[in-house]
Amino acid sequence: QVQLVESGGGLVQAGGSLRLSCAASGRAFRTYAVGWFRQAPGKERDFVAAINLSSSSTNYADSVKGRFTISRDNARSTVYLQMNTLKPEDTAVYYCAANQWGAGSSSGDYNHWGQGTQVTVSS
Numbered sequence: 001q002v003q004l005v006e007s008g009g010g011l012v013q014a015g016g017s018l019r020l021s022c023a024a025s026g027r028a029f030r031t032y033a034v035g036w037f038r039q040a041p042g043k044e045r046d047f048v049a050a051i052n053l054s055s056s057s058t059n060y061a062d063s064v065k066g067r068f069t070i071s072r073d074n075a076r077s078t079v080y081l082q083m084n085t086l087k088p089e090d091t092a093v094y095y096c097a098a099n100q101w102g103a104g105s106s107s108g109d110y111n112h113w114g115q116g117t118q119v120t121v122s123s
Helices: none
Strands: 002-007 010-013 018-026 033-039 045-051 058-060 068-073 078-083 092-099 117-122
Touching: 002 092, 018 033, 018 092, 018 117, 033 068, 033 078, 045 068, 045 078, 045 092, 058 068, 078 092
Parallel strands: 010 117
Antiparallel strands: 002 018, 018 078, 033 045, 033 092, 045 058, 068 078, 092 117
16 A cells, blocks of 8 residues: 655746655555646546656656656655646646556556645746
8 A cells, every 4th residue: 555645736937847746655665656647627637647667667648748757766755747837727736646557647547646736827
């Protein structure tokens, strides 16, 4: 079992940057793939990025490619989402999620979820 806690959200102007963290507690974090998802008010939860166990494979939504970077530090049991050149449409609650079978892009691929952190980008 793994527990996930997101942090790093906040209010930023368009064009700015934020780095989100997903800290995991529990055993064997290095055996979990991790994904980031986001949900804006009134919309479905959308895939943002994912990373596999060893960081050898990453996957991004088209809307964030070239602007967001996912990385992980297994020694710290933490996954990061560096978000650059933020746009108002990036405003959402951001969730990290984990599973032990692969860095998928569907929310149904993940069975462990954090509580989310709010990101607001002003124009």
